[in-house]
Amino acid sequence: MPTLSKTFDDIQSRVINATSRVVPMHRQIQGLKLLMGAKKKAFGPRRPVPEFVESAIPDVNTLALEDIDVSNPFLYRQDQWRAYFKRLRDEAPVHYQKNSPFGPFWSVTRFEDIMFVDKSHDLFSAEPQIILGDPPEGLSVEMFIAMDPPKHDVQRSSVQGVVAPKNLKEMEELIRSRTGDVLDSLPLGQPFNWVPTVSKELTGRMLATLLDFPYEERHKLVEWSDRMAGAASATGGEYADEEIMFDDAADMAWSFSRLWRDKEARRAAGEEPGFDLISLLQSNDDTKDLINRPMEFIGNLTLLIVGGNDTTRNSMSGGLVAMNEFPKELEKLKAKPELIPNMVSEIIRWQTPLAYMRRVAKQDVELGGQTIKKGDRVVMWYASGNRDERKFEDPDHFIIDRKDARNHMSFGYGVHRCMGNRLAELQLRILWEEILKRFDKIEVVGEPERVQSNFVRGYSELMVQLTPKS
Amino acid sequence: MGKITFIEHDQTEHVAEFKAGSSVMQIAVDNLIPGIDGDCGGECACGTCHVIVSDDWFRKTGTPGGEEEQMLSMTPERASTSRLGCQVVITDEMDGMTVHLPEFQM
Numbered sequence: 078m079p080t081l082s083k084t085f086d087d088i089q090s091r092v093i094n095a096t097s098r099v100v101p102m103h104r105q106i107q108g109l110k111l112l113m114g115a116k117k118k119a120f121g122p123r124r125p126v127p128e129f130v131e132s133a134i135p136d137v138n139t140l141a142l143e144d145i146d147v148s149n150p151f152l153y154r155q156d157q158w159r160a161y162f163k164r165l166r167d168e169a170p171v172h173y174q175k176n177s178p179f180g181p182f183w184s185v186t187r188f189e190d191i192m193f194v195d196k197s198h199d200l201f202s203a204e205p206q207i208i209l210g211d212p213p214e215g216l217s218v219e220m221f222i223a224m225d226p227p228k229h230d231v232q233r234s235s236v237q238g239v240v241a242p243k244n245l246k247e248m249e250e251l252i253r254s255r256t257g258d259v260l261d262s263l264p265l266g267q268p269f270n271w272v273p274t275v276s277k278e279l280t281g282r283m284l285a286t287l288l289d290f291p292y293e294e295r296h297k298l299v300e301w302s303d304r305m306a307g308a309a310s311a312t313g314g315e316y317a318d319e320e321i322m323f324d325d326a327a328d329m330a331w332s333f334s335r336l337w338r339d340k341e342a343r344r345a346a347g348e349e350p351g352f353d354l355i356s357l358l359q360s361n362d363d364t365k366d367l368i369n370r371p372m373e374f375i376g377n378l379t380l381l382i383v384g385g386n387d388t389t390r391n392s393m394s395g396g397l398v399a400m401n402e403f404p405k406e407l408e409k410l411k412a413k414p415e416l417i418p419n420m421v422s423e424i425i426r427w428q429t430p431l432a433y434m435r436r437v438a439k440q441d442v443e444l445g446g447q448t449i450k451k452g453d454r455v456v457m458w459y460a461s462g463n464r465d466e467r468k469f470e471d472p473d474h475f476i477i478d479r480k481d482a483r484n485h486m487s488f489g490y491g492v493h494r495c496m497g498n499r500l501a502e503l504q505l506r507i508l509w510e511e512i513l514k515r516f517d518k519i520e521v522v523g524e525p526e527r528v529q530s531n532f533v534r535g536y537s538e539l540m541v542q543l544t545p546k547s
Numbered sequence: 548m549g550k551i552t553f554i555e556h557d558q559t560e561h562v563a564e565f566k567a568g569s570s571v572m573q574i575a576v577d578n579l580i581p582g583i584d585g586d587c588g589g590e591c592a593c594g595t596c597h598v599i600v601s602d603d604w605f606r607k608t609g610t611p612g613g614e615e616e617q618m619l620s621m622t623p624e625r626a627s628t629s630r631l632g633c634q635v636v637i638t639d640e641m642d643g644m645t646v647h648l649p650e651f652q653m
Contacts, residue, residue: 196592196614230620241623242651483586490592492617499651 102371103331127178127210129313129529137161142169147184147458148177148209150313153432153534154527159473162186162461171445178313179210182435182454183447186461188468188486190445194436194457195490198225201436201455203493208532209435209456210311213319218326218376222384222493229492235361236377239287239354240497247352248286252504255282256511263543268522271541276393283504284385288378289353290336297332301325302386305379312532326375333378337368354381388430389501391535393508394525395428396420398539399475401521406477413478414513420477421505426485427475430534432460434489459486460534518544549642553580553598556650567639571646572596572632582648589633594618594653596632597625598646607644608635624649 129150134157137145145161152158165172165186175181185191194201206212207223221232238244259278263269277299285295304325307314316322333355340355350356358364358377367374400407410416436455441448449455463485464472476482488495495501512519519541526538553561553575563578575583575596584595591614600608605628611619615634619625632646 192587192590192592196590226617230617233621237621238623242653243623481588483584484588488586488593490587490590492621494593494621499653 101331102334102368102374103327105330105371127309127313128317129178129309131529137164142172143175145169145172146174146177148174148179148182148313148531150529150531152531154529156527158460159464162458162464166461166465171447171449173447180454182209182456183449184456184458185444186458186465187445188462188465191457191459191462191486192490193444194455195434195486195493198492200439200442202439203229203434203436206311207434208311209433209454210308210313212311213308213322218379219373220376220380222380226492231363232377233496235364236354236357236381237496238357239352239381240500242499244352245500245503249503249507251286252283253507253511255279256507260511260515265543265545268540268542271397271539272390272394272536276390276536279393279504279508280386280390283389283500284382287354287381287385288336289340289351289355290332294332297328298382299386301329301379302382306383306387306533307528307530312530314528314530314533329378330371330375333374334368354378384495385497385500387533387535388497389504391430391533392424392428392501392505394536394539395430395534396424396505396509397519397521397541398525398536399424399427400519403475406475407519410477410509411513414510416477417506417509418502419479419482420509421502422482422485423475423477423479424505425487425501426463426469426479426482428534429460429463429485429487431487432532432534433458434493459489462486515546516543517546520544549637549639551637551641551643552645553583554645554647555582556648565637567637569637570633571598571630571635571637574637575632580648582652583632584652585633587633591615591618591631591634594622594631597622597649597652598630598632598635599626599649600628600630600635601645601647602628604641604644604646607638607640622649622653624651
């Protein structure tokens, strides 16, 4: 049964789509912002935007099971999450939290149960959102990660070519030379912040290439992505000002409409289409008019930007953190560089850059002795499944030659499995190959700063000092 | 016991022995055949054990189920005799079977 707000979102999407031919997309979004502002003034907000103020996280063993709330965005920032999820896995693997700031939700924390939920798209819907909370009111964009089959299948197949292995083979040398350039520019023998200098820079360059976005404006892609994934109402992130989200969406719509029209004109003039995302969308019958469906257009661009940003970036940082916590592994790696591909999988398991995906039960489902009711929100905690002792031996240890590292859940399983998995692996493999060529020691100096979010497992500061190979 | 031949995209051949009851994916992984990942461990949930069965053998492998069909439809290299190796349970009848590996697993 559609809720009132879902109906409102549907109507709003239809109105926007219908008017998109006559009103430029960024103007429509600015209009939406005014409309939402007026609506909130007249009727009050649909729901209050939660405000998160950091306080010390209590020891999980002092809490009653029902009071455990793993949606707390400081759980990861304060590095307390392992004990919380271990207790849930052991004592309440399918756990109900009825009072979170994001509303009531179920947590599924064991590997096997997560696999079941992820595979069962007939029982659990990915619609309308895959994050725990809601996006800013009025900005309910449509993306295929949050669609069920068959609509999902059509949309995904039209864009997956951009990150398909065939396309990647063409890009390998480009990625390698850029990675080399960035590593060659790093200061030696003095501390610097690895996050902006390496992780953000490399992922930003990659995104600009995939989207054929103006290279000198690539920082915009990173900023949009950070704010969208970091909305307080959605993931408990640090961005509480929803007005800025509208400005971002309008800015994005403007930039990408311009890019779309430019490519359209060049193609009409006889130019060969490229292998970038927009060219691929324009080549496919199902998506060649996507620009006339603005919420879907922005949604799918957002998905690719966010999907290729926080994930790889934080695995680029996380690998260094892991190596420094388990220094014997670096010696192992130097002795056997052929372990790099397996180590990449282990980094992605150990870091789990996105902690979960959300589903909504389409009917009552029995799982782990609990009854999940139709309409309930269900969170699959990949970060916990990747540390499940029932699946992985010594799961908290980073072991670069771990036999079943590839079985990690960080890419999800089933129809929504990460489309960019091979690109992510490629970027990380090249990064480590190029690191080994240049540096003897990569020391983390100082405690890493972790981001505030229940969704993104990331770092904002990672001070590193490099010693070159002698 | 029987034999199955895996042919990589570059035509390199690998012959592996099998016992009935195992899956094509498991045989490949146990024998370290390059080009088959089997990331989900046989749950029909990742699509990384895609094989293309030779025409003559395809009928013997049965027909893909709904879940398998869904995963295969996401593979760009899908062919008319594509299967997910984890969903093909080996029988003695398959002794001598040849399967081709795609250029890439998704």
